[in-house]
Amino acid sequence: MLTSDSCLSLHKHGSSMASDSNSSESQRIAQQRLRIIAGHLQKHKDDDSGTIATECKAEANKGTVPRKRQEIMKWNGWGYSDSKFLFNKKGQAEFTGKRYRLSGMVLPSLQDWFENTFGASVNHKSPATPALNASAVPPASLNEAFVEDLKATGIPFSHEAEDRVFRAHGHCLHEIFALREGKKFERVPDMVVWPNCHNDVVKIVELACKHNVCLIPYGGGTSVTSALECPPEETRCIVSLDTSQMNRILWIDEKNLVAHVEAGIIGQDLERLLNESGYCTGHEPDSMEFSSLGGWVATRASGMKKNVYGNIEDLVIHIKVVTPRGVIEKSCQGPRMSTGPDIHHFILGSEGTLGVVTEVTMKIRPIPEYQKYGSVVFPNFEAGVACLREVAKQRCAPASIRLMDNEQFQFGHALKPQVSSIFTNFVEGLKKFYITKFKGFDPHQLVVATLLFEGDRERVLQHEKQVYDIAATFGGLAAGEDNGQRGYILTFVIAYLRDLGMDYYVVAESFETSVPWDRVLDLCRNVKERINRECKERGVQFQPLTSCRVTQTYDAGACVYFYFAFNYRGLADPVHTYERVEHAAREEILANGGSLSHHHGVGKLRKEWMKESISSLGVGMLQSVKDYVDPDNIFGNRNLL
C-alpha cells in the first residue's frame, strides 16, 4: 500500500488537512512547527526566489532528509520513526508522534474494524526484528580504484551497513516483510554516494564509466515495483547514488511561472519552499512527503490534483539528465515543440535505466486562494462510477475526485478519532439515519466520492454546485466536508497502517491500473473476485480484504487503485502467497483491458508483461535507446526491460 498513493504530506498538514477558510492560518502554524521539527537539520534559510545559485555548496542542506535517513525514518517500515500506529493497553488504536493531524489521537473503532475484517486479534502479535543485524548484510565489495578517485572529488560517501541496507529496497510488501523478519540480504549496494549538485553527478558518472561500476539512482525510496532491488546477478561494485542532498530551488521565474529545481528535492520541501514565495506546483502524489522530483520524472508520477495541474509529464518544461554518454538537455524552454519525438519522453518513465535526472524546470502556480473538501454518498458503486464518468464527460472534475467502494468507506470510518461531544455523536447518528433509513441506502452497498475543490472562492462554490447537481442525477447525496477529508486522510496514513497490520499477522499491498470508462465496473468486479478465489485456492484461511477506488478521472477512462490485505496466520510463506495472488490480479487486470501501470511504474515487479503491453517492437525501441545511451549498462538496476 505504499507508494505514490500512500503517504502524507506535511504540506497537507497545513493546507489540506485543515480545510477551507482558515487554511492559510493553520498552514502558517504548521510550517512553523515543521521548521522546528527539522530545525537541527537546517543550517539557514537560503536566498529568496529568483536568485541563481548553481555552484555546489558542500553543506547546502536545508532539506528534510538527512544523509543518514535512519536518523529520522524507520529502517524497516514506512515514514518517520516517531509516527506509528499501535494498540494501547486498553486495546485501542493510537497514532503516536506530533506530525500529523491524527497524531496523538485515539481511534476507538479501529480495533473492531481490524479484528472483524481480518479475523485478526490484538492478542496475536507478529513483532518485527528490533534492529538491523549487520551480519545479515553481505560485506561491501568495493572497487578500490573508483573509491580512490571518488575521494579525490570530495563527494561524501559511505559503506556502512545501515546506509547500504536502507537503499537496497523500496516499499514492496516482500521488501518490508524481509526487513521485519531479519532475513539475510542477497545483494545490497556496496556503497552510497551523496552528490550535492549536477556537477557532482557528472563526476560520479564519469568515474563509474571509467571503473565499470554499476550505479543505481536513489531518490525518495518510495518505489513499490522492486525498482531499487539490486540485481543479484550483478558482480560489479554497486553504488547507490542518493540524490537527497540535491534539494535546492535554483531559481523561480515569475514571468513564465516556472521554477528550476534540483531533482533530489522531496515533495514536501518543494511545496514548502515554493509556498514561501506564494507558489505551488500542485503536484501531490500521495507519497509526496518522501518521494523526489527526480523519482517522479523517472516513473511518470501522477498527483492527486492532476485535474487542475496535470501529471508530471504535463508539468515538466525542461529536464537535465546525466548519462554515461553525457548530459541530455534541450536548448530552450518553449512550452511545446515539434522537433521529432519528445526526448523528454525517453526520460519520463525510464526508471533509472538511462541516467540520473539532476535538474528540472517545472511549472508553478500561485497558491489557490480557497480550498474546499466535499463528499457525495451513492447507493452503490455502479451509480458512483456513472457519476464520475459524467463529471469527466462534462470536463468539470474538481482538483481531486475519488470514488471509494464500500469496503474503503468503512475503513475510513474506522479511522474516526474519538468524539468528545455528545452533540457530535448525535448529529452523526442523525446523518446515518437519514442516509440508511430515510433514503434507503444499504450500509453494505453505499459508496462515497471524496472531492477537493481549489481556486478562487466564488468559482469553487459555483463548481461545487455543478458537481453536486450532476451527482444528484445519479442518486448521490452530499455528505459533508468531513467525510471527504477523511477519505484523503486514509490515503496518507495507509502506509503507516500497513506496518500496524504486519504487527498482527496481516499483510497488505496496493496496486493500480488505468482503464477505459466502459470497463471500469467489470474490471473492479473481476479483479476482486479473482483475488478472493486465488486466496482461497492458495490456502489463505481468512477472507481477504479487497477494496478499490476510482482515484483519477480522464476523458477516456479512469485510474483504479486497489487495496488488498489478508490475515496470514497458518501460511508457511505468506509473501510468496501474496505475490502469486498479486500476479494473478495483474493478469486479470490486463485481461480486462487495464494497463500494466498508471503511475507506479514497472520496475522489476512487472517486467514480464512489458512485451505484452507495448509489443516486442516497442520493447526493442526502448532497448535500442538504452543500448545507445548506456552501452556498458552502468545504470544497471535492470528495471523496465
Place this chain on the structure above:
Amino acid sequence: MSFLGHRSLMYKQGSSHSQDPMLKRDGFEDILEERRNSSDLKYALRCYAPVLYKGVTPCKANMLKNIVLQSDQLHYVINQVSQESGEAPDIIQEEASVILEEMAHRLQISTVRFFAFALSKAFKTLFQHVCVNEEGIQRLQQAIQEHPVVLLPSHRSYMDFLLMSYILYTYDLALPVIAAGMDFMGMKFVGEMLRMSGAFFIRRSFGGDKLYWAVFSEYVKTMLRNGFAPIEFFLEGTRSRTCKSLTPKLGLLNIVIEPFFKGEVFDVNLVPVSISYERILEESLYARELLGVPKPKESTSGLLKARRILSEDYGSIHVYFGQPVSVRSLAQGKVNRSTYNLFPRHIPRKPMEETQSFVNDTAYRIVRLQEDNMVLKPWVLMASLLLQNLEGLELSVLTEQTVWLRGLALSYAAFLDWPDHAPTAKVVSSSLALHRGLACVSGGRVSLVVGEPLGPVTPEEALFNRAVSVLSCASYRNQVLHVFLRPAMLAVAMHTAASSKKNEVYNCFSFLWDMFSNDFILCPGDIDFEEACYLLVKTGAVQMPQQDIVMTDIGQPTLSFFNGLLEPFLQGYQVVCRYLCEEASEGLTEKQYIPAVRSFAVKLILAGAFTSLSEMF
C-alpha cells in the same frame, strides 16, 4: 510421431473421459417416488423460492426487454441497419421490438405450477422411474449462486426441456430460460404455454439477418450477464433421431461464452446434463422420419392424438447433472482475453480464430461429457448384438454374449444400469419384455420384430418395414457407441491396414477419424487414437510391442465385435460412394440427394448386395 511413445501420459493429460479408472459417478434418486405418495396438487402449489445468482432480484420479463432494447449493442446495429437500408432508426427500432416480442419468454409461475401438476400425472403414467443425481443438483445449486449458469442437456426427445424444468422446480432451483425452435410456436396454445414456462423462440435460420442476430444475442447475453436465470439450450441443435450424439452447433455457445471473454462476467459455468430414456417416446416416429416419411408438423392436435402413447410403458428416465465446467478454467492459456481490449465491446465482431477453435473444442468436450454420463440399459448391449445377427440368435447365446459385452463395456467405464443381484436370464427377459415391439422370442430364438402390413406387399414395402425395425433397434445400439467407438475404429484400422506397423494403423485410423468426424463426437488432436490404444491394451485384446500393434490370442472376439459394430456405418459410406460414382447426374441438388441415395440403396439391397440395413441415414 512422438505421441506414440508416451501414449498413456498423453491420455491422462488430454482426456477426462469415461476410461478414467478413478471416475466416480453419483447415485440416483427417483423423484417420482414422492409423487406417487403425496398430493400432486399440493406439490404444484407449494412455496417456490429458488436461490439466485449472487442474490439478484428477479427481473420481470418486460424490464428485461427494455434493457435489451436500450442496450448499446442493439443501438449500434440498429443504426448500422438504418444506414444500410435507408430506413429511419425508429422504424428499425420498432422492428427490433417486434422481433423481441416474438422471441422473448414470459415466465409465469402459475404456468409452471400447471405443468408441475400435469407432468406429475403424465410421468407417473408413462415412466416407472425418473431418476436424478441429487449431488449434481447440489452442485448446480452452488454454481447458480456463484456464476451465470448454462444448462446443456442432451436432446433425444420433445420431453427434454419440460423434464428439465420439472426437475429444477422439484428441487426448488431457479427455472431456466430455454432456447426453443420456432416450430413450437406453430402449436398455438401450447407454444404460449411453453413461453410462459420459460421458453424463448428462435428462428431456425436467420443467417444474414443482422438485426435478428443482434436482438437474439443481446437478449441471451443480457439474461446471462445479469444472472437472472440459468440459460438452457441444446448443443446438438435438434433432437437426435438416431440416439447418436449430433455434432454440436456453435452459435449459441459462442453467445454465452463471449461475455466471459469481454470481461462482462467473471466466469460462466457450463453444466452438461445427460438425459437417458430407457424407451424414447418418439422411437418409431424417428425411424420413419429417417426413412423419408416427413416429420409430423408440431401441432396441438397432433399432440392430442399422441395421447395414445400414454398407455404404454416407457421404462425409466435417468437425468444426470454433470460437474459444472468453468469456462474460465477451460480458457486458461488458450484464449488471450486481452485481444478484446482494442475494440469497443458493443460492436459485434466475428470471433477470432483462437476463440472459434476454443468454442469448438468446448462444444465437443461438453457433448462428450454428456455421452459419458448417459445411463445405458442392458438392452442397448443386446440391441448391439442383435444388429450383428439380423437373422436372429439363440436366446442362450444372446444371454451369454450380453454378459460378455457387459464385462467389456464396464471395463471401458460405461455407465451401465444393470440391476443388482438379478440373474442374467431375468435381466435379458425383462429387457425383451419392455422392448417387445422391437424383438421377440420364438422357439428359443430372438429376432427383430418386423411390422406386418395388411394385404399384399411389394418387396420395397417389405424392405421399408424391415428397415423401420432395424433402425429402431439401431437407435439403442447407438447409445453405446461412444463407449466402444474409439477402440472400434482402431479395430477397423488394424483390419484394413496393410501391416501391423503402428504408423500404418495410425494412418488408417486417421482416415476413419476424418471420415467419421461428422458421424461421431471425435476430439481434435491424437487423443482419440491414444485412448483407443490404451483401452484395447487394457482389456488385453491388443499388444503393442515396439513399433507394432497386434491382436493378442484372446483379442479375436473383441476385435470382431468392433468390426461388426462399425460395419453398417462403413457400408453407408460405400453406398453413397457407389451412388456418386455410378448414378449421380451432373445437376444433382441437395434436395434430391438423400431420396436418390435412399432408392439406390434399396435397389442394391433388394439385389442382395448388402446384408445390413441400419445405416441408410
